Amino acid sequence: MRRYTCPNCSNEVHFRNSACVNCHSRLGYVPAWDRMFHAGPDDIKWHDGVTAYRACANRQMISCNWLIEDEDPADHCRSCRHTLIIPDLSAPGNRDHWASLEEAKRRLFYSLEKFRLDMGDLAAEPGSALRFEFKADELSADGKTRRVMTGHANGLVTINVAEADDPTREKYRKAMGEPYRTLIGHFRHEVGHYYWDHMVYNTSRLDAYRAIFGDEREDYGSALKRHYDHGAPNGWEATHVSSYACSHSWEDFAETWAHYFHIVDGLETAGWYGLDGHTPDAGLDRTPGGWSDAGPYGAVEFEPLMQAWVPLTVAMNAMNRSIGLGDFYPFVLSETIFAKLEFIHRLIHDHR
Ligand SMILES: [Zn+2]
Ligand SMILES: [Zn+2]
Ligand SMILES: [Zn+2]
Known part of the structure; x- marks a missing residue:
């Protein structure tokens, strides 16, 4: 960023x-x-000399700082309007959890805008545009807990609000044996499924996709059951970016898609702070680093992204260790994973 x-x-x-x-x-x-x-x-609105803007309707409630053009009839900003369901705000903690979710979602939308990825038209395609619902587990009348599963279906991304509670998310992370679990990671992963539907399925890329990520026609339910019963196969690190990516071709794509977002956004941040080996500009009004004006988000070639990213992660891991923290970047990238990342790079860039 x-x-x-x-x-x-x-x-x-x-x-x-x-x-x-x-x-x-x-x-x-x-x-x-x-x-x-x-x-x-005392100003109610913001002005840039030509256009007037007003606050998103969620500004007071959850500190959304995005603005809307004053003549836009919508009440909510470009990010908040894609949220259809929020948790019960009378329950303790839910307002803070919702605020954390929307904050991570605005970062997601920042990346989607930079990649020029279409989010669908909520009015014209209410059943297929990118939508979000944030729900909490519920206790049903029989005393059982109805768990909300984080996931994606036909553009609708569901996130269990418990993921926004740091101790709970950390508990899940440990229980699943994951080195990394964050809200932004969830958002980037789940929209990967949405873009697979739109950019891979029923396109000329499907064969190339299957050659790299495997056949997505494998039964999804039994594949997940196998993964949860037996875990990832030994040596998965050589071919997959996470153990969960081994569960099914779709999950491999979504995990790698999220990872590509981590890399590009991480490189953009590194450029702005002079951490990528380039001297940052004295002012903050132009894209720093050795990239074109669009920065790493607009990089045409894949190789330079990886050449900048890998040494940066080695340095950042060393930085973290020097103050006693765990790895900043608990991942190892192999040639096979590079090929998967490059597929996603081409997909986004050709579209862009
Ligand atoms: Zn100031
Ligand atoms: Zn908003
Ligand atoms: Zn998934």
């Missing part, structure tokens, strides 16, 4: 900030411009 400055005082501000800590301007983010706008304490 890029860096932002307060347009009023030039202090560095973050993507999630609703106010500048230096000059106390009210900040809002306009995704179409990928920049922050500022307003005074």
Whole structure:
């Protein structure tokens, strides 16, 4: 992700900030411009000289800092409007969990915008556009817990809000033997299924896909059962980015898709902070690093991405160890995994 400055005082501000800590301007983010706008304490709206913007209806409730063009009839920003169901806000913790989910989702939408990936038209395609529902487990009348399964079906991404609770998510991570489990990881993974439906299935790429990721016609239910009963086969690290990726071809694609997002967004961040071996620009108004203006998100070639990424992860792991933390990047990439990542790179770039 890029860096932002307060347009009023030039202090560095973050993507999630609703106010500048230096000059106390009210900040809002306009995704179409990928920049922050500022307003005074008494201003109701934000202006860029030509267009007026107003706050997303979720600004007070969950600190969504995205703005909407004033003439847009929608109440919610481009990210929040894709959320159809939120958890019961009277239950303790749910408002904070929802806020964390939307914050991670705005980061997802940032990447989707940068890759120019279509999210579908909610009005024209209400049953197939990209939609989200955030639900909590429920106790039914018979005393049993009805568990909400995180997953994707026909554009609808369901996330169990318990994933937004750090101790709970950490408990799941340990129980599943995973080195990495985050909200942004969930979002990036689940939309991978949506884009598979639109960019791979029923296209000329399907044969090439099967040659790399295996045949997705394998029965999904029994494949998952095999995975949960027996785990990933020995030596899976040489071919898959995670053990869960071994469960089924679709999961391999979604795990690798999420991983590609981690790499590209990580490289963009590294570029803006001068961590990729390039000297960052003195100002923050142009794309730094050795990339074109669109940065790593617009990289045409796949190789340079990996050449920049691998040494960066080695350095970041060493940094973490030097202050006693676990690995920043608990993954090992093989040639087979590179080929999978390159398939996704080509898919997104050709579309872009
Ligand atoms: Zn400021
Ligand atoms: Zn919003
Ligand atoms: Zn999945």
